[in-house]
Amino acid sequence: MFQVKAYSGNKQEDYQLLLKQLKALLDGETDETALLSNASALLKQFLDEVNWVGFYVWKNEELVLGPFQGLPACTRIAYGKGVCGTAVKERTTQRIADVHQFPGHIACDAASNSEIVVPIFANGDIYGVLDIDSPITDRFDEFDQKYLEEFVTIIEEHLK
Secondary structure, rough: OOOOOOOOOHHHHHHHHHHHHHHHHHHOOOOOHHHHHHHHHHHHHOOOOOOOOEEEEEEEEEEEEHHHHEOOOOOOOOOOHHHHHHHHHHHHOOOEOOOOHOOOOOOOOOOOOOOEEEEEEEEOOHHHHHEEEEEOOOOOHHHHHHHHHHHHHHOOOOOO
16 A cells, blocks of 8 residues: 655656555545545655645635644635635645745744645635645745646545
């Protein structure tokens, strides 16, 4: 079933292994809390130089904190507010090199300096977002974005 990965030192191979591990974790599971919990734990174990990995779920016209790994976080985020709310409003991934330069950034963890947020869709509608913070400025590149979007696509295939 699931194995803890060994890093190969090749970013592409590592991400491809991560995606295989995600598919194994989600195989046959239908509970969305369980899916998102294991996905956040897997990413926290896989990614280096990150301090928060988790999900916000779209409920009643706002993002509500879902399964995550890291310090306590903001519980609710309004549409269009912060990086997460902007990802929902624009329906696109937000890759922010320096969160302190992002207008309206919501600082849940003062140690965060960069962030990537990938919107999640179910049946064409917004479901929520994958949010990852790092204490390193400019931590996430185009390569990370590509594979994290693929990671979310796999999750979307398991949502109702």
